[in-house]
Amino acid sequence: MECSPGLAAVLLALVLLFIVKKLFSKTGNLPPGPRPLPVIGNLLQLKSREIHLPILELSKKYGPVYTLYMGPKPAVVLCGFQAVKEALVDNGDKFSGRAEFPIIDLTSKGYGIAFSNGERWKELRRFSLSTLRNFGMGKRSIEERIQEEIQYLLDVFQETNGSLFRPAFFIRRSISNVICSVLFGRRYEYTDPKLQTLLDLVAENLRRVDNIWVQLYNFIPSILNYIPGPHHKLTENYQAQLDYAEAIVREHEATLDPSSPRDYVDTFLIKMQQEGENPHSEFNLPNLLSSALDIFFAGQESTSSTLGYGLLILMKYPNIKKKVQAEIEDVIGRTRRPCMEDRAKMPYTEAVIHEVMRFMDFLPLGAPHAVTVDTIFRGYHLPKGTVILPVLHSVLYDPTMFRRPHEFDPEHFLDQNGSFKKCEGFMAFSAGKRICPGEGLARMELFLYLTSILQKFDIRCDVPPEDIDLSPEYSGFGKMTPTFQMRFSPILESKCSS
Structure with missing residues (x-):
């Protein structure tokens, strides 16, 4: 017996209504938030290159904890220091x-550190933290590797003879070489095509994450799997990165000396050998490749952008630059190269570096979290697996934490005696169990690079300080240093900083 067209239409409408209710039904008692539309949720309310801004605007109406639908999937947003x-x-x-998103299936598939969960994440994170923290293995420590790489960069700046040029290319490659030294035990010439290939792949995927096709894949993967589009390029791109890393791992396997590990890859391979009889071991090739890429991306993109942004800021505020250089002159002098022991004696420089990281706000939204068990939070019931969006921008710019959050002010990290003071609101590396495992390395790099550059060069550009624009560029969900030109004048040939 066939249905009439009218009855078929009614049945179809009922089915669609059931699907929509199923998609947006709340398990538990989630916080209130803006009303979502079918399928796309609140995405139309987030149409902004600076996606954290509409999210912060919504918090003014719904409070520091509210629910936002990213497509049909609810996410609980946390705004402000106290909530985060x-x-x-x-x-x-x-x-x-x-948080688990279908887009992860196109790239790491849950391997590695950044997007893994449970015991896999705990074991890999513990191992990586230990390896990065105690990297006194081999013949050189991490600090020595950084100092060596800095000298290559200073030589490049010296060769410019104070001419106007864009430093971003060389800064990015220099920072990349530090990570490559730690991970792979080698550095690349700045013009090396292999390094360029890896950097291009990373940058391209960072841009693609912001593509509408990639975002839609998170909501309707079963459909988009069969539709051609840029989201498939994401998979090809990440596989190329995996192939790059695997070629390096194979070279390490052929020359591995278990008694003398040279780098992160060697240490991981040794761990793989030790747990070779354990069928449940997380120390395997997929986790090694993805973990290495996670560390490379996290350490390269954020640190190089922050260092470049710091130089731009110091050109805009020459008085702050003078104070940093005066502290360098007083503590280190002009001949001895900076070392990490100097940092405790340089509170103003330390405050400036922290303020650069706070002010830049590299990942305004942070990385999405998820609750691991059913959780009661501020009276709301968050079922296990609920996506959590801790908006780090709202912490780094929280007026209850920083008295002038929208101004660049090193005094945010100095007490009344001029000593460096820590601030709970400083969450540039996130906070809690998921805090960035490369935090220690990044802090070391920023201190050594900045002090080494300002020890040898006066930095300036041809634009008056008041006309320097600090507005960042956006790539994916992160902030990038705007393109700029500058001059590096040897400090001994410069009469004074202006």
Whole structure:
């Protein structure tokens, strides 16, 4: 018996209504938020290159904790220091999950550190933290590797003879070489095509994450799997990165000396050998490749952008630059190269570096978390797996933490005696269990690079300081240093900083 067209239409409408209700039904008692549209949720309300701005605007109406639908999937948004701290720090274990999105299936497939969960994440994170922290293995420490790479960069700046040029290319490659030295035990010439290939692949995928096709894939993967589009390029691109890393791993396997590990890859391979009889071991090739790429991306993109942004800021505020250089002159002098022991004696420089990281706000939204168990948070019931969006921008620019959050002011990190002071609101590396494992390395790099550059060069550009634009560029969900030109004049040939 066939249905009439009218009855068929009614049945179809009922089915669609059931699907929509199913998609947007709340399990538990999630916080209130803006009403979502079918399928696309609140995406239309987030149409902005600076996606954190509409999210912050919504928090003015719905409070520091509210629910936002990213397509049909609810996410609980946390805004402001108190809400983020209460979740990530005070309830660190419960909020230590990484949100699972279909887009991960196109890239790491849950391997590695950044997007893994459970025991895999715990083991790989513990191993990576230990390896990066205690990298006194081999003949050189991490600090020595950084100092060596800095000298190559200073030589490039010296060869410019004070002419106007764009430093971003060389800064990015120099920072990349530090990570390559730690991970792979080698550095590349700045014009090396292999390094250029890896950097291009990373940059391209960072841009593609912001593509509408990639975002839609998170909501309707079963359909988009069969439709050609840029989202498939994401898979090809990431596989090329995996192939790049695997070629290096194979070279290490052929020359591995278990008694003398040279780098992160060697240390991981040794761990793989030690656990070779354990069928449940997380120390395997897929986790090695993805972990290495995770560390490379996290250490390269954020640190190179932050260093470039710091130089731009110091050209805009020459008085701050003078104070940093005066502290360098007083503590280090002009001949001895800076070392990490100097940092404790240089509170103003340390405050400036922290303020650069705070002011730049590299990942305004942070990385999405998930609750690992059913959780009661501020009276709301968050079922296990609920996506959590801790908006780091709202912490780094929280007026209750920083008295002039929208101004660049090193005084945010100095007490009344001029000593460096820590601030709970400084969450540039996130906070809690998921804090960036490369935090120590990044801090070391920023201090050594900045002090080494300002020790040898006066930096300036041909634009009056008041006309320098600090507005960042956006790539994917992160901020990038705007393109700029500058001059590096040898400090001994410069009469004074202006």
